[in-house]
Amino acid sequence: MRNLNVKLILLTVLLSIVGTKVSAADIAVQNGDGVTIYYNFINNGAELEVTEMPNSEKYAGDIVIPETVTYEGNVYKVTRIGKQAFHGDDLTSVVIPNSVTTIAKEAFYACYKLTSVTIGNSVTTIEEAAFNGCRVLETLTIPSSVTSIEKGAFAGCGITSLVIEDAPVSLGYNAFGTCKNLVSVDLGNNIKIIGANAFYDCDKLPSITIPNSVTEIGDWAFNWCDELMEVISLIETPFETPTYVFNDDNYNKATLYVPKGKVSLYKEVTCWKRFKNIVEMAGDYCYLTLKYAETGCMKLLVKRGASHTIAIEAEEGWKVSSVTYNDEDVTSSLDEENQFTTPAITADAVLRAVYSKDTQVESIENKNVNVKAVKGGLWIDGAKENSVCQVFTTDGKLLKTLRITNNKTFVSLNDGQVYIVKVGEKTLKAAF
DSSP, X not given: OHHHHHHHHHHHHXXXXXXXXXXXXXXXXXXXXXXXXXXXXXXXXXXXEEEOOSTTOOOEEEEEOOSEEEETTEEEEEEEEOTTTTTTOEEEEEEOOTTOOEEOXXXXXXXXXXXXXXXXXXXXXXXXXXXXXXXXXXXXXXXXXXXXXXXXXXXXXXOSXXXXXXXXXXXXXXXXXXXXXXXXXXXXXXXXXXXXXXXXXXXXXXXXXXXXXXXXXXXXXXXXXXXXXXXXXXXXXXXXXXXXXXXXXXXXXXXXXXXXXXXXXXXXXXXXXXXXXXXXXXXXXXXXXXXXXXXXXXXXXXXXTOOOEEXXXXXXXXXXXXXXXXXXXXXXXXXXXXXXXXXXXXXXXXEEEEEEEOOSSOOHHHHTOEEEEETTEEEXXXXXXXOEEXXXXXXXXEEEEEEOOSSEEEEEOOTTOEEEEEETTEEEEEEO
């Protein structure tokens, strides 16, 4: 009878464990900011993966994951963000180092406070639902190392701007589905597969460019993208795709732009032939890229040889500080309504705007500082010698600090991000 009671107790304990999230990290080590991060040994103890906190505790705030960890005199490389490592935690930003190759399933699932993520340039795989439901994550750059973004990896995120840096990537089912704030997508020049429902229900997306590198587009990939009025296909040899890659409104109202001499080919192939408006680009179009801190990056297809007037607006509390066109300062060319009219556009062009805090009284020192956004970073002119320049993420994470030693200083910054820059007493905002 006593043995039976023991068995019943053990069975009760085992049943209580089923369905409970249990964590037992191998080690815990503080990063350079004093934040304790938990790890498990992988690959026969040679490397580490980040794992969840024990006892249902949560990571919070800004997390910088180190490339290597020193433990008991040994140095270990961090190569993986483990399954559910930050699931439902209170992160506000995360930096994933260049040593990491895999972001595992649900690693950042439902991190409702996560506004910024930097993905290292060695990541090859972003697994299923890795960032699913990160609803305040605003901008996202996928490095060129990534080859696979799996099912629902970024579904339901708040991203407004997506840049894929020429990665030979395959987008899985619903990879970016229901990203309701998405207005700008740059798929790069090397993407291979756009999976079914990849951008389903991204209902604010106005335009999409499909590179010639694409070999497969899944059903409903852009269905329920109600604002999609411009589809630019660079595919030289159109291939068969499912009927409902796009929805009926898109077929009836959107314009499909295709390469020179390819209209007849597109009119013979499902689903392309369903577009009522198919226009040959014929080499007469190019891109005008707008890089504003307020809206991120947006590409416009414009007619070659034409000029365009662009309104540059600022949010409340900010004002336009400087504007560059193809890296030339054109701030003085703005009209009273902060509109800029381009010269005749004969090749791809870039318009950048920098914003500064709108203060009623500005010091003489601040007025002398001129900050211009160009490819790769910022030129700072007129700053007082030995003044400090600091670069932050939009949620306040300090990225770099440098001291101005010359009248003209260049600050290098990565593409695809929005930054807050402080030079002395002057605060600016810029997108790259």
